Amino acid sequence: MQVHLTLFGQLADITGRKEMILQDIPDSETLIKTLNDMYPLLANTKYAIALNKKVIHENTILSGDHNIALLPPFSGG
Amino acid sequence: MINPPKNDRYQRQISLKELGEIGQQKLKDAKVLVVGAGGLGCPALLYLAGAGVGRIGIVDFDLVSLSNLHRQILFTVHDIGLSKALRAGDVLEQINPDIEIIVFNEKLSNDNAPDIFKGFDIVLDGTDNFASRYLINDACVILKKTLVYGAISRFEGQLAIFNHPPESKSAVNYRDLFPDAPADGEVLNCEEAGVIGVLPGIIGTMMANETIKLITGIGNALINRLLTYNSLNNHFFELELCQNSETEKMIPENISAFKAYNYDWFCSTHSAYELDQKDFEKMTEDENIQFVDVREAGELPEMTDFKHVKIPLSVLKDQIPDIHAQTIILFCQSGKRSASAAEILSTYFGKSRKIHSLKDGIAGWQKTK
Numbered sequence: 001m002q003v004h005l006t007l008f009g010q011l012a013d014i015t016g017r018k019e020m021i022l023q024d025i026p027d028s029e030t031l032i033k034t035l036n037d038m039y040p041l042l043a044n045t046k047y048a049i050a051l052n053k054k055v056i057h058e059n060t061i062l063s064g065d066h067n068i069a070l071l072p073p074f075s076g077g
Numbered sequence: 078m079i080n081p082p083k084n085d086r087y088q089r090q091i092s093l094k095e096l097g098e099i100g101q102q103k104l105k106d107a108k109v110l111v112v113g114a115g116g117l118g119c120p121a122l123l124y125l126a127g128a129g130v131g132r133i134g135i136v137d138f139d140l141v142s143l144s145n146l147h148r149q150i151l152f153t154v155h156d157i158g159l160s161k162a163l164r165a166g167d168v169l170e171q172i173n174p175d176i177e178i179i180v181f182n183e184k185l186s187n188d189n190a191p192d193i194f195k196g197f198d199i200v201l202d203g204t205d206n207f208a209s210r211y212l213i214n215d216a217c218v219i220l221k222k223t224l225v226y227g228a229i230s231r232f233e234g235q236l237a238i239f240n241h242p243p244e245s246k247s248a249v250n251y252r253d254l255f256p257d258a259p260a261d262g263e264v265l266n267c268e269e270a271g272v273i274g275v276l277p278g279i280i281g282t283m284m285a286n287e288t289i290k291l292i293t294g295i296g297n298a299l300i301n302r303l304l305t306y307n308s309l310n311n312h313f314f315e316l317e318l319c320q321n322s323e324t325e326k327m328i329p330e331n332i333s334a335f336k337a338y339n340y341d342w343f344c345s346t347h348s349a350y351e352l353d354q355k356d357f358e359k360m361t362e363d364e365n366i367q368f369v370d371v372r373e374a375g376e377l378p379e380m381t382d383f384k385h386v387k388i389p390l391s392v393l394k395d396q397i398p399d400i401h402a403q404t405i406i407l408f409c410q411s412g413k414r415s416a417s418a419a420e421i422l423s424t425y426f427g428k429s430r431k432i433h434s435l436k437d438g439i440a441g442w443q444k445t446k
Contacts, residue, residue, distance in 0.1 A: 006314070008305060009230050044427050046259045050316045055254060055303075057321045069316065071305065073255040074228035074235050076272060077117045077205040 003031060003062060006069040014041045029059040031068065047072040086175070087129050100293035101129060105176075107292045110134035110197035112185055112213055114165040116148040116277030117203030117227045117284060123151065124285035126169040130292070132177045133169065134197055137162040138184035148274030185209060187336050190216040199291065201225045201284050207258045208344040214239065214251035215328050219335050223291065226251060227277075227284040231270050234280035237303040237318070238287055249301045252328060253321040257403075258344040260431075276308050326365075337362075342433075351416070352406060352433040354445040360406060367402030371409050371418045380408075380439065390414045397425050408435040408442075 003022045012018045015038075025031045028049060036043040049056055050069040062068075091101050107130050111118045114137040125133055141149070141156040141164060149161070156164045166180040181193055185204075190212065194200060200222050202213045210228070217224040221243035228235045239250045283304075290298045305314045329335040337359050342352070352360070360366055361383035368385035371393060388396045390409070405422060407415040415434035422432045435442060 008314075009233055044260070044429055046255065046257055048254050053314075053316045055316060055318050057319070057323070069314065071235075071303070071316075072230075073207070073210075073259060074230035074233065075205060075207050075210060076229040076231075076270065077113050077115050077203045077227070077277065 001025075001063065002065050004065070004067045005031075006067070008047075008070065009072040009074060011042065011045065011047060011070050011072055014045065015039050025062055027059050027061045028056060028068070031062070045072060086173070090128065095295045096293055100295065103293050104129045104289070105131040107199065108132040108134075108197040109199045109201065109288060109292075110136065110194065111201045111203060112136045112209065113203035113205065114149070114151065114161040115139075115145070115203055115205060116229070116272065116274065117281035118201070119149045119151040119165070120278050120281035121201055121203060121227075121285040121288070122165055122169060123172070124282060125288060126173045126176060126178070128285075128289055129173065129176060130288075132179065132197070134179045134181060134193065135162045135165050135169075136181040136183070136185050136193060137165070138182065148272065148277050150274075150278065185212065187212055187216075187338060187340060191220060191332050191335070194220050194222055197222065199223045199225060199288055201227070201288065203227060203281060203284070206344070208340040210251065211258060211343060212340040215335060215338070217243070218250050218328050219330075219332060224251070225284050225288050225291070227280045229272060229276050229280055231272065232276065232307060232309045234276055234283075234306045234308070235303060236280055236283050236287065236299060236306070238291065238298055238300045241291070241298075241300050247320065249318045249320055250324065250328070252324045254303065254318055256321060256323055256327060273308070279306065279308065351412075351436045353436050354442045357406065357408075357435050357442060358445075363404075365402065366404045366406055367400060369400065369405060369407050369418070371407050371414050376410065378439065378443075390418050393418055393421055397422065402430075404431040404433075406433045406435065408439060410438045411440055412436050412438040 003025045005020045007015055007018055047070045051060055052067055087101050090096050091098055109125055109130050111122050114135050139161050141152045141159055141161055143157055151165045151168045160182050162180045162182040166178050169178050194216055200217055202210060204210055217240045223241040223243055224239040226237045226239055240248045287298050290296045301318045303316050303318055329338050339356050339359055342356050370385050370387045371390045373389045407418045409415040419432050419434040
């Protein structure tokens with residue numbers, strides 16, 4: 001059971017990585033909590049969460065392997 | 078010189094069997110508004126005008142500057158100091174005098190947006206700040222317009238079509254993806270973060286392409302999907318969007334509520350804590366905001382005009398866990414103690430909550446009533 005994480009925009013700057021693999025994450029809320037513990041700056045950053053290329057708005061159980069992407073809003077034009 | 082037949086102008090695209098004369102007529106009947114004649118807006122405007130979109134609106138209040146020229150391809154050094162909207166209108170007129178071009182040389186606001194938007198069916202968001210992006214999204218939802226969204230940050234771009242079809246109950250809007258605006262400084266703009274001119278060129282051109290697909294009905298437009306593009310590694314990433322149950326109540330219900338909404342305040346582009354009396358007045362109607370009276374027990378006048386809780390400044394530190402709202406507005410008699418309270422809460426919550434203090438307190442507010 002592993003989560004393949006892709007980070008976009010300034011989230012990659014905060015973590016220093018565009019991708020990472022995390023083991024034994026039971027649900028999306030735990031994933032966010034784990035990331036916030038690893039990278040405290042992420043806790044104050046807003047982003048959308050996509051599970052297997054679909055945006056999710058609620059805590060979602062992660063059984064098996066999953067791709068998760070975190071996308072911050074961009075304002076530039 | 079003999080004038081070439083008018084159809085020659087569009088011959089290359091009419092000869093695409095997917096588009097044809099019928100598609101060309103649809104483009105002629107289309108009414109598209111582009112907000113922001115900047116890095117995204119310039120290429121989008123060029124291609125929409127070239128394609129023969131019958132009515133094109135341009136909204137921008139800014140003036141051309143030298144640092145714009147590497148990406149804002151409608152302008153030259155001769156335009157520096159001139160209005161972007163007016164200059165863009167002139168250039169488009171020279172490219173295609175057969176279409177109607179309407180220039181709005183003004184800053185888009187919730188006061189003027191309903192009037193500006195009503196003459197158009199599709200709105201392209203090429204702005205450079207969150208306050209405008211939330212304002213445009215909400216206006217499109219309330220006024221039932223399709224929104225073509227493009228945005229960039231450093232080497233990455235985002236592209237999507239929101240609120241389409243506008244009458245549909247299942248249409249996804251920008252707030253379904255990003256319900257809350259980021260705090261000040263959380264996301265850098267192009268001026269702070271830097272950008273290579275090509276990236277807005279690519280994303281702005283894709284915005285025009287999606288618009289042409291929407292109008293003519295060819296291909297699969299990015300409806301309810303978000304596409305991201307990374308210009309460093311050429312990775313495209315596409316994801317499916319869905320509605321968010323929290324979103325509906327965040328969007329003003331009608332035009333009068335929309336006009337009363339303070340987008341600068343929502344996006345915290347104002348000073349960190351102080352809220353002026355006019356904005357405070359607007360906010361008192363909002364049930365999602367927690368108002369906190371930080372005066373000591375027994376102080377007068379008693380506030381009865383709006384719902385609030387009482388947490389005196391002297392005990393505030395112990396009672397912070399009782400404050401649950403995302404947005405908190407503090408007030409006292411003169412604005413001094415509420416400013417101190419805002420500092421305390423801000424230290425505790427960081428940027429995770431929006432914390433404001435009423436400028437000049439109840440005394441100042443009551444003078445304006």
